[in-house]
Amino acid sequence: MKLLYINPNSTASMTEAVVRIAREAASGLEIIGWTNEDGPPAIQGPEDGAAAVAGIRKLLPAARDAGVDAIVLACFDDTGLAEIRAAAHCPVIGIGQAAFHLAALLGHRFSVVTTLPVSVPVIEENLSAYGLAGQCARVRASGLAVLEVEAAEAPALARLAEEIAQAEAEDGIAAAILGCAGMAPLARALSAGTRLRLIDGVAAAAHLAPALVRASRSSERA
Known part of the structure; x- marks a missing residue:
């Protein structure tokens, strides 16, 4: 199972840290991380969150092509969660x-x-x-x-x-x-x-996202 953590902000060092923690929490999964290079350096309040959503959406076609099974939005504000969930090919969960x-x-x-x-x-x-x-x-x-x-x-x-x-x-x-x-x-x-x-x-999402994937697959077979 392949999880993609998308960091909605543009600070790559934060993406690296998030991926490390997620891998420690769920060592049996393939976990990768991408940085929203079009986002603000940090998301602090609704204006920053709104500014990040377009950049996250741009990553979705590549996520599909990469065979990602679930996407985790690695901002505690759950930046763009509803919009990204509606547009993504797979389950999406926010760390908050x-x-x-x-x-x-x-x-x-x-x-x-x-x-x-x-x-x-x-x-x-x-x-x-x-x-x-x-x-x-x-x-x-x-x-x-x-x-x-x-x-x-x-x-x-x-x-x-x-x-x-x-x-x-x-x-x-x-x-x-x-x-x-x-x-x-x-x-x-x-x-x-x-x-x-x-x-x-970050760790909570690593535990819960696989359950979402399995539940999604079960509903598709039903």
Whole structure:
């Protein structure tokens, strides 16, 4: 089974990190990653998301030609999910969607720790659209820009750990969802400082996308 992670932004180093985490999570799958070179360097809010969609769509014919079985949109805002799903030849899942649903399936009430405040309304709208707003205690903005998170320097790690600790103390939750693709490589380090279960959407999508592929194939045979 072949999964394609599309990074909606144009930062290739983030694509590389996402693919590495996905391969660690699902070692039996063929996982590749493409970067939307027409996208903004980071997606921070709805305007950046809207600017990325055309570039993602341009990659879809090549995805079909490459024999991709499922596409994962590797932006926590699930950038262009409905439009890309409608246009793609295969199942499409977003890393935000995957993280929310995995948390719900595991029975966890959760909070989301994300980047800037501009992303909070997008995430809250997605939770409502997926019918999972009731599972989420709070969407928390760390105040870090996406590329600050991606750089993974000590002050950014400390700030994320602080926000996770506040969520654990205040929100009455069992899990915290890491609300940015750039946080995926930080999950292990951040887990060491909390009793919460940390859920990363990149890994969550690697677990859930194969099930979507199998379900799609079963429905086609029926």
